Amino acid sequence: xxxxxxxxxxxxxxxxxxxxxxxxxxxxxxxxxxxxxxxxxxxxxxxxxxxxxxxxxxxxxxxxxxxxxxxxxxxxxxxxxxxxxxxxxxxxxxxxxxxxxxxxxxxxxxxxxxxxxxxxxxxxxxxxx
Amino acid sequence: xxxxxxxxxxxxxxxxxxxxxxxxxxxxxxxxxxxxxxxxxxxxxxxxxxxxxxxxxxxxxxxxxxxxxxxxxxxxxxxxxxxxxxxxxxxxxxxxxxxxxxxxxxxxxxxxxxxxxxxxxxxxxxxxxxxxxxxxxxxxxxxxxxxxxxxxxxxxxxxxxxxxxxxxxxxxxxxxxxxxxxxxxxxxxxxxxxxxxxxxxxxxxxxxxxxxxxxxxxxxxxxxxxxxxxxxxxxxxxxxxxxxxxxxxxxxxxxxxxxxxxxxxxxxxxxxxxxxxxxxxxxxxxxxxxxxxxxxxxxxxxxxxxxxxxxxxxxxxxxxxxxxxxxxxxxxxxxxxxxxxxxxxxxxxxxxxxxxxxxxxxxxxxxxxxxxxxxxxxxxxxxxxxxxxxxxxxxxxxxxxxxxxxxxxxxxxxxxxxxxxxxxxxxxxxxxxxxxxxxxxxxxxxxxxxxxxxxxxxxxxxxxxxxxxxxxxxxxxxxxxxxxxxxxx
Numbered sequence: 001x002x003x004x005x006x007x008x009x010x011x012x013x014x015x016x017x018x019x020x021x022x023x024x025x026x027x028x029x030x031x032x033x034x035x036x037x038x039x040x041x042x043x044x045x046x047x048x049x050x051x052x053x054x055x056x057x058x059x060x061x062x063x064x065x066x067x068x069x070x071x072x073x074x075x076x077x078x079x080x081x082x083x084x085x086x087x088x089x090x091x092x093x094x095x096x097x098x099x100x101x102x103x104x105x106x107x108x109x110x111x112x113x114x115x116x117x118x119x120x121x122x123x124x125x126x127x128x129x
Numbered sequence: 130x131x132x133x134x135x136x137x138x139x140x141x142x143x144x145x146x147x148x149x150x151x152x153x154x155x156x157x158x159x160x161x162x163x164x165x166x167x168x169x170x171x172x173x174x175x176x177x178x179x180x181x182x183x184x185x186x187x188x189x190x191x192x193x194x195x196x197x198x199x200x201x202x203x204x205x206x207x208x209x210x211x212x213x214x215x216x217x218x219x220x221x222x223x224x225x226x227x228x229x230x231x232x233x234x235x236x237x238x239x240x241x242x243x244x245x246x247x248x249x250x251x252x253x254x255x256x257x258x259x260x261x262x263x264x265x266x267x268x269x270x271x272x273x274x275x276x277x278x279x280x281x282x283x284x285x286x287x288x289x290x291x292x293x294x295x296x297x298x299x300x301x302x303x304x305x306x307x308x309x310x311x312x313x314x315x316x317x318x319x320x321x322x323x324x325x326x327x328x329x330x331x332x333x334x335x336x337x338x339x340x341x342x343x344x345x346x347x348x349x350x351x352x353x354x355x356x357x358x359x360x361x362x363x364x365x366x367x368x369x370x371x372x373x374x375x376x377x378x379x380x381x382x383x384x385x386x387x388x389x390x391x392x393x394x395x396x397x398x399x400x401x402x403x404x405x406x407x408x409x410x411x412x413x414x415x416x417x418x419x420x421x422x423x424x425x426x427x428x429x430x431x432x433x434x435x436x437x438x439x440x441x442x443x444x445x446x447x448x449x450x451x452x453x454x455x456x457x458x459x460x461x462x463x464x465x466x467x468x469x470x471x472x473x474x475x476x477x478x479x480x481x482x483x484x485x486x487x488x489x490x491x492x493x494x495x496x497x498x499x500x501x502x503x504x505x506x507x508x509x510x511x512x513x514x515x516x517x518x519x520x521x522x523x524x525x526x527x528x529x530x531x532x533x534x535x536x537x538x539x540x541x542x543x544x545x546x547x548x549x550x551x552x553x554x555x556x557x558x559x560x561x562x563x564x565x566x567x568x569x570x571x572x573x574x575x576x577x578x579x580x581x582x583x584x585x586x587x588x589x590x591x592x593x594x595x596x597x598x599x600x601x602x603x604x605x606x607x608x609x610x611x612x613x614x615x616x617x618x
Contacts, residue, residue, distance in 0.1 A: 037534075040604055040608050063603040
């Protein structure tokens with residue numbers, strides 16, 4: 001049912017990153033959104049903020065819970081998807097494409113990430129818990 | 130559907146618009162005497178006055194009375210039935226406490242009354258202080274904090290003061306993923322950074338997990354015991370020893386103290402600070418019925434830093450002292466929310482030591498009764514001994530169209546407040562039930578019957594449908610919350 005694009009890399013915290021040279025686009029996966037339910041608020045960092053890999057860069061709030069968003073790789077924020085902060089409920093449509101969260105200028109090569117096959121295996125196990 | 134029809138009925142409920150819409154110009158609820166002094170134009174006296182008159186609703190006394198009474202019939206309260214919100218301890222508050230706290234002799238005390246005239250009030254505070262020391266086995270108590278979360282903040286300020294007095298600044302507080310949500314929030318407010326420890330498969334903190342993150346920047350570990358899974362932290366003594374070896378402190382969130390009264394004392398396993406949520410354990414008003422009260426108890430290490438003023442006994446007199454140079458100072462105007470002290474004092478005095486122990490024993494017995502009645506229909510993700518609350522999830526319902534949210538919404542149709550859902554976060558789709566010691570077996574059976582009937586009739590898409598206000602759009606409510614009236618013209 002869900003499609004996890006092969007060109008993306010995934011974290012255990014359910015973020016994805018699309019790497020193009022030193023540029024990265026970061027979002028969260030459709031699995032994460034299914035788990036969260038209806039999203040009501042999204043808090044994203046300012047352009048120019050710098051984060052280490054694994055550091056929290058924002059929060060996403062649904063009617064069930066508030067979760068941190070974690071950086072898949074170290075970098076500096078170059079762009080924020082402001083249309084999404086205006087209407088966070090839209091994230092449920094096309095979360096792996098036009099509803100990305102932030103764009104970053106990467107520092108070094110991202111490591112410790114999952115391929116789409118590995119990620120699908122990982123969430124199948126998660127769902128069984 | 131049999132139980133639904135047997136246990137609830139349909140009733141006419143009156144609709145009621147916002148009072149602004151019932152307003153009639155000139156209607157009043159009070160008769161003021163005619164003006165017998167010269168009329169003054171406020172604009173001539175005050176620099177800033179409203180440019181337009183406030184459009185307040187104008188209603189007669191019976192209209193005001195009916196407005197609020199009609200709305201009160203839409204409400205649900207502990208006085209109507211079970212309120213099994215896990216982690217919140219919504220128990221029934223004895224009316225005796227209210228009766229005594231509202232008596233003129235106690236309620237009309239003024240904080241500026243001379244100490245010599247206030248000995249009776251100070252005695253209540255003194256005795257409550259001593260009782261809280263007895264309950265926790267800890268040598269110092271402050272009654273000042275105005276609520277549980279304020280107690281947490283005060284406790285963390287003491288932790289910071291302790292490390293500062295030793296000439297160092299420690300920046301990190303460890304919390305467990307089974308701690309109350311306020312724990313990391315309070316630590317952040319007190320200026321600490323937070324590192325979370327994951328609990329083991331048995332639902333408790335393991336010494337190895339602590340060892341992996343313990344270093345000389347750790348100011349304290351902050352956790353709730355019993356934790357939010359309703360499980361006692363069996364490694365707590367080892368954890369306290371490990372922390373103390375590094376001169377780090379152990380903060381115990383006392384929100385779940387109602388599970389261990391007379392059974393376990395935090396002071397005995399090495400706690401350095403604990404806050405009491407008087408409303409949870411000692412039956413003072415809860416939520417909107419407040420004010421709250423969040424006294425703290427501390428170990429010998431933290432006594433010098435307790436807030437001022439402190440109670441002391443000089444001969445027969447109880448006095449207030451503030452000459453403790455290392456104190457963090459005042460955290461509240463005057464002495465705390467005194468009305469709550471009276472209620473807690475009444476509760477403790479009425480029950481006595483054995484009675485308090487029976488409170489906890491019954492809270493545990495009731496939670497285990499719920500567990501035994503529901504464990505065949507709901508999944509129990511962590512199979513450890515249950516204390517005052519039990520956490521299930523919706524795993525058994527995966528093949529049906531039911532889930533945690535739908536079960537909770539449908540319970541409203543049965544005339545019951547739902548349990549806590551989606552908390553604690555370490556359990557996916559948690560269903561957290563805390564009946565408390567004040568529910569009878571028949572009231573718990575009412576809840577169990579409702580849950581069982583809901584699980585066997587899984588067509589509850591739009592629930593609740595039998596209440597005055599049906600399913601609300603939670604997303605819209607969270608995003609477009611309107612708390613003020615908007616005039617149409």
